Amino acid sequence: MKKIILSFIAALGLVAGAAHAAGGATIAWDKAPNKTNDLPALQNGAKLFVNYCLGCHSAAFMRYNRLQDIGLTEQQIKDNLLLTTDKIGDTMKATIDPKQAKDWFGANPPDLTVIARSRAGHGGTGADYLYTFLRSFYRDDAKATGWNNVLFPNVGMPHALWELQGERRATFDETTHAFKGYEQVTPGKMSAQEYDAAVADLVGYLQWMGEPAQNTRVRIGIWVLAFLFVTTFLAWRLNAAFWKDVK
Incomplete structure (x- = not known):
């Protein structure tokens, strides 16, 4: 039992572990x-x-009040996103006790603050990886958690969003064992399109959380480049006018 628990938590690092799973490119x-x-x-x-x-999973480098940058008021954050013991200026810490988690499982679940930035690889961006991963779970009774993942085979993390997506089974070619598709076992609270949209929203938030100032940086960069272009053009024409009568 202890081995099962330890393997379960160790695999909670599926989206933040340093090593890329062998099945990540399936x-x-x-x-x-x-x-x-x-x-x-x-x-x-x-x-x-x-x-x-x-x-x-914590997001230890993100404070609740920073969510005002995405249009939420302080009162909306307090009413909808904070537990009664949290304060608006607190960082987003997991509700699980770190000491208990370490005692029970041997390791703490990974922090997700910059997860969307850390998972970029040969297959695309970190956002692409997370978007695919969260839509690749399927029922597997052979696993301790009852779940597996096509993108990350033998993953130990259960499907946290299964109530929204419903239960699916994956089908594989009997000869090559190549993945063929999914069969819906039980419906979820959302349709397939609604679930994909919800995952896209979640991944978009994880992407934003990794660098909240990224859009501001891009906007400022565009204006800076535009200013440099105009300044260079004016300097070029001024130089031409100054030297036109010089032989």
């Missing part, structure tokens, strides 16, 4: 929609993160 990564400028999507992603991820 399927192509789907392109994640870019929602870092979509405030309603980011707000929904923040809600999904608090409700489904924060129980085990």
Whole structure:
């Protein structure tokens, strides 16, 4: 039993572990929609993160009051995203006690603050990886958690969003064992399209959380480049006018 528990928590690092799982390239990564400028999507992603991820995974470098940058008021954060013991200026810490988690499982679940930045690889961006991973779970009774993942075979993490997606089974070719597709076993609270959109919102939030100032940086960069272009053009024409009569 102890070995099962330890293997379960060790695999909770599936999205933050330094090593890339051998099965990580079994399927192509789907392109994640870019929602870092979509405030309603980011707000929904923040809600999904608090409700489904924060129980085990912290975001220790993100404070709740920073969510005002995605259009939430301080009162909305207090009413919808904070536990009664949390304060608006606190960092987003997991509800699981770190000491107990270490005593029970031998390791703490990984922090997800910069997870979308750390998972980039040959298959695409970190957002692409997360978007594909969270949509690749299927029922596997042979596993201790009852779940497996096509993108990350033998993953120890259970499917945290299964109530939204429902239960699916994966089908594989009997000869090559290549992945063929999914069969829906029980419906979820969302349709397939709604679930994909919810995952896109969650991934967009994780992407934004990894660098909240990224969109501001891009906007400032565009204006700086435009200023340099205009200044260079004016300097070039001024230089031409100054030297035109010089022989």
